[in-house]
Amino acid sequence: MSASTIRKHHGVFHWKGVDVLVYKQEGTAPFKDVTRQVLFDGTDMPCELRYFEVAPGGFTTLERHEHVHNVMVIRGSGRCVIGDEVHALAVNDLVRVPPMTWHQFRAGDAEPLGFLCMVPAHRDRPQLPDVQEHVALGKLLEP
Numbered sequence: 497m498s499a500s501t502i503r504k505h506h507g508v509f510h511w512k513g514v515d516v517l518v519y520k521q522e523g524t525a526p527f528k529d530v531t532r533q534v535l536f537d538g539t540d541m542p543c544e545l546r547y548f549e550v551a552p553g554g555f556t557t558l559e560r561h562e563h564v565h566n567v568m569v570i571r572g573s574g575r576c577v578i579g580d581e582v583h584a585l586a587v588n589d590l591v592r593v594p595p596m597t598w599h600q601f602r603a604g605d606a607e608p609l610g611f612l613c614m615v616p617a618h619r620d621r622p623q624l625p626d627v628q629e630h631v632a633l634g635k636l637l638e639p
């Protein structure tokens with residue numbers, strides 16, 4: 497990250513000097529239509545703040561890990577799976593994902609879901625569900 501103190505909001509949920517990245521850069525974890533922007537990269541604080549945007553119909557990887565996510569929705573609406581619960585999400589909602597808890601964020605069909613996500617700068621790699629777990633968790637999302 498540059499030394500700049502201020503990076504101006506520029507466009508719609510974009511910031512000057514902040515790259516829009518693919519959500520995952522490695523592996524084969526399933527996800528659909530998600531971008532990632534690193535707003536604060538943990539250089540001088542042991543956490544990172546990222547902005548994720550899930551396009552309509554898209555979803556993040558269903559995963560779990562030891563590190564916690566602290567999330568604030570700032571655009572659109574959608575749903576999240578946290579453990580064995582599904583929650584509707586709207587702007588300004590806060591979500592804490594506890595350690596080793598399955599989680600996934602999904603946009604609805606009409607608008608994107610954009611959220612800030614704070615994580616520790618040093619964190620463990622996500623685990624993916626096996627087939628049985630995936631089926632059980634998938635049932636939660638059926639209408």
Ligand code: MN
Nearest residue numbers: 559565599622
């Ligand atoms: Mn995660």
